[in-house]
Amino acid sequence: xxxxxxxxxxxxxxxxxxxxxxxxxxxxxxxxxxxxxxxxxxxxxxxxxxxxxxxxxxxxxxxxxxxxxxxxxxxxxxxxxxxxxxxxxxxxxxxxxxxxxxxxxxxxxxxxxxxxxxxxxxxxxxxxxxxxxxxxxxxxxxxxxxxxxxxxxxxxxxxxxxxxxxxxxxxxxxxxxxxxxxxxxxxxxxxxxxxxxxxxxxxxxxxxxxxxxxxxxxxxxxxxxxxxxxxxxxxxxxxxxxxxxxxxxxxxxxxxxxxxxxxxxxxxxxxxxxxxxxxxxxxxxxxxxxxxxxxxxxxxxxxxxxxxxxxxxxxxxxxxxxxxxxxxxxxxxxxxxxxxxxxxxxxxxxxxxxxxxxxxxxxxxxxxxxxxxxxx
Amino acid sequence: xxxxxxxxxxxxxxxxxxxxxxxxxxxxxxxxxxxxxxxxxxxxxxxxxxxxxxxxxxxxxxxxxxxxxxxxxxxxxxxxxxxxxxxxxxxxxxxxxxxxxxxxxxxxxxxxxxxxxxxxxxxxxxxxxxxxxxxxxxxxxxxxxxxxxxxxxxxxxxxxxxxxxxxxxxxxxxxxxxxxxxxxxxxxxxxxxxxxxxxxxxxxxxxxxxxxxxxxxxxxxxxxxxxxxxxxxxxxxxxxxxxxxxxxxxxxxxxxxxxxxxxxxxxxxxxxxxxxxxxxxxxxxxxxxxxxxxxxxxxxxxxxxxxxxxxxxxxxxxxxxxxxxxxxxxxxxxxxxxxxxxxxxxxxxxxxxxxxxxxxxxxxxxxxxxxxxxxxxxxxxxxxxxxxxxxxx
Numbered sequence: 001x002x003x004x005x006x007x008x009x010x011x012x013x014x015x016x017x018x019x020x021x022x023x024x025x026x027x028x029x030x031x032x033x034x035x036x037x038x039x040x041x042x043x044x045x046x047x048x049x050x051x052x053x054x055x056x057x058x059x060x061x062x063x064x065x066x067x068x069x070x071x072x073x074x075x076x077x078x079x080x081x082x083x084x085x086x087x088x089x090x091x092x093x094x095x096x097x098x099x100x101x102x103x104x105x106x107x108x109x110x111x112x113x114x115x116x117x118x119x120x121x122x123x124x125x126x127x128x129x130x131x132x133x134x135x136x137x138x139x140x141x142x143x144x145x146x147x148x149x150x151x152x153x154x155x156x157x158x159x160x161x162x163x164x165x166x167x168x169x170x171x172x173x174x175x176x177x178x179x180x181x182x183x184x185x186x187x188x189x190x191x192x193x194x195x196x197x198x199x200x201x202x203x204x205x206x207x208x209x210x211x212x213x214x215x216x217x218x219x220x221x222x223x224x225x226x227x228x229x230x231x232x233x234x235x236x237x238x239x240x241x242x243x244x245x246x247x248x249x250x251x252x253x254x255x256x257x258x259x260x261x262x263x264x265x266x267x268x269x270x271x272x273x274x275x276x277x278x279x280x281x282x283x284x285x286x287x288x289x290x291x292x293x294x295x296x297x298x299x300x301x302x303x304x305x306x307x308x309x310x311x312x313x314x315x316x317x318x319x320x321x322x323x324x325x326x327x328x329x330x331x332x333x334x335x336x337x338x339x340x341x342x343x344x345x346x347x348x349x350x351x352x353x354x355x356x357x358x359x360x361x362x363x364x365x366x367x368x369x370x371x372x373x374x375x376x
Numbered sequence: 377x378x379x380x381x382x383x384x385x386x387x388x389x390x391x392x393x394x395x396x397x398x399x400x401x402x403x404x405x406x407x408x409x410x411x412x413x414x415x416x417x418x419x420x421x422x423x424x425x426x427x428x429x430x431x432x433x434x435x436x437x438x439x440x441x442x443x444x445x446x447x448x449x450x451x452x453x454x455x456x457x458x459x460x461x462x463x464x465x466x467x468x469x470x471x472x473x474x475x476x477x478x479x480x481x482x483x484x485x486x487x488x489x490x491x492x493x494x495x496x497x498x499x500x501x502x503x504x505x506x507x508x509x510x511x512x513x514x515x516x517x518x519x520x521x522x523x524x525x526x527x528x529x530x531x532x533x534x535x536x537x538x539x540x541x542x543x544x545x546x547x548x549x550x551x552x553x554x555x556x557x558x559x560x561x562x563x564x565x566x567x568x569x570x571x572x573x574x575x576x577x578x579x580x581x582x583x584x585x586x587x588x589x590x591x592x593x594x595x596x597x598x599x600x601x602x603x604x605x606x607x608x609x610x611x612x613x614x615x616x617x618x619x620x621x622x623x624x625x626x627x628x629x630x631x632x633x634x635x636x637x638x639x640x641x642x643x644x645x646x647x648x649x650x651x652x653x654x655x656x657x658x659x660x661x662x663x664x665x666x667x668x669x670x671x672x673x674x675x676x677x678x679x680x681x682x683x684x685x686x687x688x689x690x691x692x693x694x695x696x697x698x699x700x701x702x703x704x705x706x707x708x709x710x711x712x713x714x715x716x717x718x719x720x721x722x723x724x725x726x727x728x729x730x731x732x733x734x735x736x737x738x739x740x741x742x743x744x745x746x747x748x749x750x751x752x753x754x755x756x757x758x759x760x761x762x763x764x765x766x767x768x769x
Contacts, residue, residue: 199722335754338750342579349579356709357717364710366654
């Protein structure tokens with residue numbers, strides 16, 4: 001049993017952490033998030049140059065072969081800095097779909113592009129009626145000669161305003177919620193018939209509502225087997241869950257440290273408020289929640305390669321732990337900071353908002369408790 | 377012992393309902409999240425003022441309605457039931473009772489009519505950067521100089537000061553005295569030279585609170601309420617005085633109704649979310665919590681209507697009331713799924729907001745409502761008060 005990081009992994013963490021400390025302070029996050037287009041292409045270039053985008057991808061296709069542990073390392077640091085750039089959707093989801101489901105040609109084309117920072121991919125899967133069920137789809141893809149024709153609408157596609165490519169889930173056969181009949185496509189966002197309406201999200205990101213009207217997609221853009229896409233989607237999104245868990249842990253650690261520090265300096269009634277036992281115990285609970293979250297992030301990261309059931313249980317467990325802990329830590333951090341915690345100026349509220357939205361992404365606590373229980 | 381209202385009380389309720397049915401349609405915007413201009417905030421106040429019902433708790437001689445405690449409760453309940461905007465408390469419920477209880481005749485004549493009509497907008501100058509929970513440690517100074525005080529210092533978290541005409545301020549007039557014994561209650565015209573208001577934006581993007589800076593601000597001595605250095609007494613009176621409605625039971629009932637509507641509209645695998653066990657149970661738990669709180673409030677009411685002091689159980693109204701309010705916002709964010717993401721303050725009046733109408737602004741509201749466990753005496757402070765004053769610990 002060994003949870004220690006290798007020298008390369010430690011180097012990776014140090015290089016990410018140093019880069020972000022210099023270029024992604026809280027004020028940088030705010031500026032990037034609030035200035036059109038809402039992300040920084042120069043940071044993205046730097047991420048590519050530092051090898052971050054290639055880090056987890058298979059060496060055969062130009063990656064550095066670091067796998068999910070490298071993702072975990074990068075995402076914790078990204079979570080610490082509230083990074084908005086679309087690492088998970090491009091590298092973990094985009095990279096993941098091609099790694100686990102792509103043809104040789106697709107792997108060669110796309111994985112190199114992802115690693116080099118030459119593409120930004122957004123994942124268009126959610127729909128208004130679908131809630132957290134990947135198979136609940138009204139977006140359809142009908143085979144028509146050498147193409148598929150896409151029709152439908154996707155909701156809250158994170159990072160879509162910045163993407164050149166969309167990975168789209170659509171129904172190629174079967175009833176609206178059948179497990180069978182789900183397919184996955186890579187689609188050029190500039191395709192005729194795609195309309196996007198962009199907007200900022202409450203946690204500092206950007207998203208789009210995307211509609212597809214008779215969008216022609218070459219059959220070669222199908223990822224994996226037609227009608228059999230659901231298992232692939234679940235695999236890739238479980239990996240995304242592991243990545244976002246680590247992001248959440250980074251955010252939790254910042255909130256814990258900030259709250260403890262604040263409680264040592266903020267004086268009321270003649271003493272630092274950190275002397276009050278009620279607040280001390282609250283911060284201990286924040287600490288325990290944060291550590292349990294870090295532990296479960298390790299667990300899910302290490303279990304991604306195990307059997308499908310083990311992987312799913314681990315991902316759902318992580319989602320539940322992160323959701324509950326994120327809510328507790330976020331709320332407690334705001335509460336202990338008092339009025340200051342409510343301001344837009346202080347970083348605390350922004351971490352709270354990011355943690356809150358990470359609970360929704362890919363299914364909230366209730367959804368994953370159910371999935372976990374159903375896995376036996 | 378019975379829980380029914382008397383026939384007279386039911387007649388009164390019908391009267392209130394009739395007024396509300398007639399007056400509510402006259403409002404344009406009803407949700408505070410929609411309010412932008414001063415007029416938006418004042419619309420309901422003005423309608424009530426015309427009816428003569430804007431200050432039910434005031435003595436009749438100053439414009440009160442003469443209603444008893446139960447009638448006031450009924451009025452608040454019925455207003456919440458139709459989502460009537462809540463009136464701002466600073467003028468009507470906070471400073472006015474201090475003025476008519478401790479002020480002199482000139483002050484009552486000068487200030488009460490403007491508060492009643494809404495022509496004078498008041499804000500509360502209490503908290504400071506260094507004086508939050510420990511309010512008595514406030515530092516804003518007022519030095520006596522002939523027939524004026526010269527005020528220097530800073531107030532913070534001043535709600536809607538950007539619209540205010542007047543501010544009631546706790547200031548330190550005797551730095552040598554024990555903290556609570558050196559405080560004076562001043563009424564200050566916001567147009568006085570030396571006052572600067574700076575917005576504080578909160579985490580959902582709203583501009584609700586401000587910093588207010590005082591730089592050698594001259595305040596006439598006749599704007600002091602009561603005696604110099606006795607301000608803490610009046611401050612405590614003010615806080616104790618506005619007891620009715622802090623539990624927010626009727627408004628939370630309405631909020632739960634709206635949550636259930638969302639639960640019926642949101643689908644989970646083709647079934648309404650509210651039909652799923654998990655969600656149905658969570659709503660039930662919150663409703664039950666609220667039912668208990670309702671009766672705790674009624675117990676308080678029953679005693680007050682007999683002319684007795686409210687019992688110790690009334691101390692929990694703020695804590696439980698705010699925790700329930702927050703819980704409802706939590707469940708609402710859970711209910712709306714991905715459409716919690718869009719940032720509603722980005723969408724102006726004419727702009728398109730993605731997703732169903734019921735989802736718009738709900739995440740922002742969840743974040744904004746984290747304040748209710750912090751302000752008005754944080755819930756930790758409230759628990760400390762109960763521990764000391766009620767349980768004798």
